[in-house]
Amino acid sequence: MKKLKIFLLISVLGLLFSCTTQNTKLNTESPYRKQVDSILNLMTLDEKIGQTVLFTSGWDVTGPSMNDNYKEYIKQGKVGAVFNAFTTRYTKELQQIAVEETRLGIPLLFGYDVIHGHRTIFPIPLAESCSWDMKLIEKSARIAATEASAEGIHWTFAPMVDIARDPRWGRISEGAGEDTYLGSRIAKARVRGFQGDNLSKENTILACAKHFAAYGAAQAGRDYHTVDMSERELRSIYLPPFKAAVDEGVATFMTSFNELDGIPASANTFLLKDILRNEWGFKGFVVTDYTSINEMIPHGYAKDEKHAGELATNAGVDMDMQGSVYLNHLKLLIEEGKVSEEQINSAVRRILEMKFSLGLFDNPYRYIDPEREKETVLSKHHLETARKVARESMVLLKNENHLLPLSKEKKIALIGPLANDEASIIGNWSAAGDRKGAAVSVLEGFIKKIGEENIRYEKGCEIIGGDFSRFNKAVEVTRNSDVIVMVMGEHQNMSGEAASRTNLSLPGLQRDLIKSIKKTGKPIVLILMNGRPLTLTWEDQNVAAILETWFPGTMGGHAVADIIFGDDNPSGKLTTTFPRNVGQIPVYYNMKNTGRPIDPNKPDEKYKSKYLDVSNKPLYPFGYGLSYTSFTYDVNINDKVFRPNSEIIVSAKITNTGDYDGEEIAQLYIHDKVRSITPPLKELKGFKKISLKKGESKTITFSISTNDLRFYDQEMNYRYEPGEFELFVGGSSDLPFTHSFELMELNK
Numbered sequence: 001m002k003k004l005k006i007f008l009l010i011s012v013l014g015l016l017f018s019c020t021t022q023n024t025k026l027n028t029e030s031p032y033r034k035q036v037d038s039i040l041n042l043m044t045l046d047e048k049i050g051q052t053v054l055f056t057s058g059w060d061v062t063g064p065s066m067n068d069n070y071k072e073y074i075k076q077g078k079v080g081a082v083f084n085a086f087t088t089r090y091t092k093e094l095q096q097i098a099v100e101e102t103r104l105g106i107p108l109l110f111g112y113d114v115i116h117g118h119r120t121i122f123p124i125p126l127a128e129s130c131s132w133d134m135k136l137i138e139k140s141a142r143i144a145a146t147e148a149s150a151e152g153i154h155w156t157f158a159p160m161v162d163i164a165r166d167p168r169w170g171r172i173s174e175g176a177g178e179d180t181y182l183g184s185r186i187a188k189a190r191v192r193g194f195q196g197d198n199l200s201k202e203n204t205i206l207a208c209a210k211h212f213a214a215y216g217a218a219q220a221g222r223d224y225h226t227v228d229m230s231e232r233e234l235r236s237i238y239l240p241p242f243k244a245a246v247d248e249g250v251a252t253f254m255t256s257f258n259e260l261d262g263i264p265a266s267a268n269t270f271l272l273k274d275i276l277r278n279e280w281g282f283k284g285f286v287v288t289d290y291t292s293i294n295e296m297i298p299h300g301y302a303k304d305e306k307h308a309g310e311l312a313t314n315a316g317v318d319m320d321m322q323g324s325v326y327l328n329h330l331k332l333l334i335e336e337g338k339v340s341e342e343q344i345n346s347a348v349r350r351i352l353e354m355k356f357s358l359g360l361f362d363n364p365y366r367y368i369d370p371e372r373e374k375e376t377v378l379s380k381h382h383l384e385t386a387r388k389v390a391r392e393s394m395v396l397l398k399n400e401n402h403l404l405p406l407s408k409e410k411k412i413a414l415i416g417p418l419a420n421d422e423a424s425i426i427g428n429w430s431a432a433g434d435r436k437g438a439a440v441s442v443l444e445g446f447i448k449k450i451g452e453e454n455i456r457y458e459k460g461c462e463i464i465g466g467d468f469s470r471f472n473k474a475v476e477v478t479r480n481s482d483v484i485v486m487v488m489g490e491h492q493n494m495s496g497e498a499a500s501r502t503n504l505s506l507p508g509l510q511r512d513l514i515k516s517i518k519k520t521g522k523p524i525v526l527i528l529m530n531g532r533p534l535t536l537t538w539e540d541q542n543v544a545a546i547l548e549t550w551f552p553g554t555m556g557g558h559a560v561a562d563i564i565f566g567d568d569n570p571s572g573k574l575t576t577t578f579p580r581n582v583g584q585i586p587v588y589y590n591m592k593n594t595g596r597p598i599d600p601n602k603p604d605e606k607y608k609s610k611y612l613d614v615s616n617k618p619l620y621p622f623g624y625g626l627s628y629t630s631f632t633y634d635v636n637i638n639d640k641v642f643r644p645n646s647e648i649i650v651s652a653k654i655t656n657t658g659d660y661d662g663e664e665i666a667q668l669y670i671h672d673k674v675r676s677i678t679p680p681l682k683e684l685k686g687f688k689k690i691s692l693k694k695g696e697s698k699t700i701t702f703s704i705s706t707n708d709l710r711f712y713d714q715e716m717n718y719r720y721e722p723g724e725f726e727l728f729v730g731g732s733s734d735l736p737f738t739h740s741f742e743l744m745e746l747n748k
């Protein structure tokens with residue numbers, strides 16, 4: 001009865017205050033401060049420490065599992081949040097323990113890795129980034145939040161905003177590719193999608209910017225490996241997408257596993273206090289990645305868990321994911337004066353403020369609505385949207401003699417280990433995705449599109465492994481076909497976390513299978529399903545058409561069929577460079593020129609920055625992607641000279657000169673020719689996606705101000721410098737500059 005009284009008191013406090021405050025944008029002072037402090041004053045130290053503890057349920061495991069008696073811990077008030085628990089039934093069971101069986105009845109926060117969809121799985125984030133469509137990316141996250149919140153989830157560990165330039169790193173699949181400008185805009189779109197315009201709405205969930213910071217720069221692309229870089233590189237390339245998430249009001253941050261410049265991220269005061277709190281004014285809470293506090297010991301940075309807990313708390317970590325370090329050591333650290341109770345109060349305040357912002361103190365069961373769960377999950381609208389996003393995410397890499405799109409009358413031999421796959425097609429981090437049943441394979445999509453009488457299917461080989469025994473059967477099914485479509489690539493678990501690879505060729509015998517099929521002399525269309533750039537030099541030289549579909553999600557098979565048979569025209573553009581071979585890595589579009597660049601007129605000249613055995617150019621560059629139609633650009637700039645208080649206007653008249661309606665992603669690249677820190681060869685500074693009917697023209701414009709020309713100078717000031725610039729607008733990053741302009745001093 002006493003518990004009920006206390007909970008009622010908290011609820012009354014919550015109602016009293018919450019009806020007067022609507023928290024629309026986070027990262028401003030919380031409107032719930034009064035009621036949070038009133039609860040904080042009721043809490044014992046043990047109860048406060050309990051709020052800083054995050055445990056996984058037994059439902060899913062996303063790392064080394066450490067505790068399975070989390071229900072007992074909830075009952076004892078030792079847990080503030082649980083992850084990997086979903087469905088209204090299960091979250092209600094756990095929430096009832098917290099609300100009705102603990103002294104204060106403080107509701108739990110339920111978190112989950114809703115990375116690219118919840119039940120309706122969208123293309124992997126790297127795929128979505130290739131759509132360059134911010135509204136579509138936001139809509140994808142919005143649907144993910146709608147479905148997740150219908151199953152009791154309050155918080156997603158997304159967006160992952162790590163810039164990645166190394167395809168050996170499996171987690172490149174979870175982000176937005178190699179470019180900071182594009183990655184920052186995608187970070188904002190995803191935060192908007194997950195959090196909506198008001199967290200008090202029950203179809204919105206807390207977002208989490210991860211992994212802070214520079215996790216994608218792991219040495220040699222080896223997951224969890226060392227990260228060491230200049231502050232200039234960190235601030236220029238890796239931090240802006242996190243800042244963009246803060247500016248968009250992201251509710252939480254997650255620290256990364258890696259060390260940065262010798263200090264593990266979960267103990268890194270420079271990151272967590274100097275930058276995140278003091279420079280950026282972040283007001284949400286910081287959770288560690290899975291047991292990353294404990295991992296300070298193997299990092300050689302803490303002598304034991306208690307020491308690690310002291311370092312993490314004093315660096316600014318608010319919540320310990322799965323590590324039990326805060327649970328087991330914080331009380332003693334406070335008694336020993338190594339951590340102040342005020343620091344715990346600050347952490348608990350931030351956590352409780354988020355629970356208030358979700359309305360959990362008004363009603364801890366408001367996200368538990370079986371009716372909403374039934375009508376929302378895998379709805380027709382969600383599936384149709386997932387199909388559209390999948391189409392927009394696909395990148396046409398090659399289309400010799402306009403082989404694609406295929407006529408629906410063609411006789412198709414459909415071959416390959418991923419042609420009839422319903423598991424890998426939804427990619428890694430597909431969490432609650434409905435692996436069996438809802439996902440549509442390419443075979444199913446083709447049959448639905450053209451009927452089964454014109455399709456003959458044979459798997460041919462496994463994704464990995466050395467079994468040649470089905471090659472002959474595969475060759476046999478090509479006998480009466482007009483064209484061969486091969487669906488090849490990676491298994492869903494060959495990218496994502498703990499999935500670094502040093503050989504990026506098609507795995508197993510897949511290339512051998514293509515070689516066998518190629519002997520038939522019939523044209524081959526290669527459809528790729530993969531979570532990272534692969535090395536495809538042989539394939540590029542030996543098959544007629546290549547479509548990159550990444551892992552296209554629940555509706556992937558239908559989306560592939562839409563593109564292959566011409567019901568939609570591919571428009572995706574690569575957001576990550578495809579190297580010719582692993583030896584080229586890292587290779588990305590905005591590299592530096594060096595002091596000995598290759599002279600294009602003398603490519604064989606020695607003593608230049610190049611390789612003896614391969615070109616410096618990647619196989620497919622950032623920003624590249626073909627269409628079934630073609631586009632021309634007529635670009636003009638309004639002036640050749642401008643001053644800091646004015647701007648350059650770039651206009652591009654784009655014409656669809658081909659035979660299909662289509663979409664074009666026009667990209668603006670700028671090169672600062674001389675400055676006090678060596679400039680990259682070029683930098684993306686704008687993009688626009690437009691639809692053009694065949695024969696149609698449209699003019700788009702970009703404005704360039706001094707804000708677009710800033711960099712970190714020798715004193716780490718973020719500023720522009722007058723001087724010569726050149727630019728171009730086009731459909732890929734590997735095009736020549738066409739215009740130049742000069743930025744004058746203000747007073748000249």
Ligand code: GLC
Nearest residue numbers: 062063113157210289290497
């Ligand atoms: C994992 C991942 C992180 C994820 C977390 C919870 O180790 O690094 O991205 O959100 O644990 O599953």
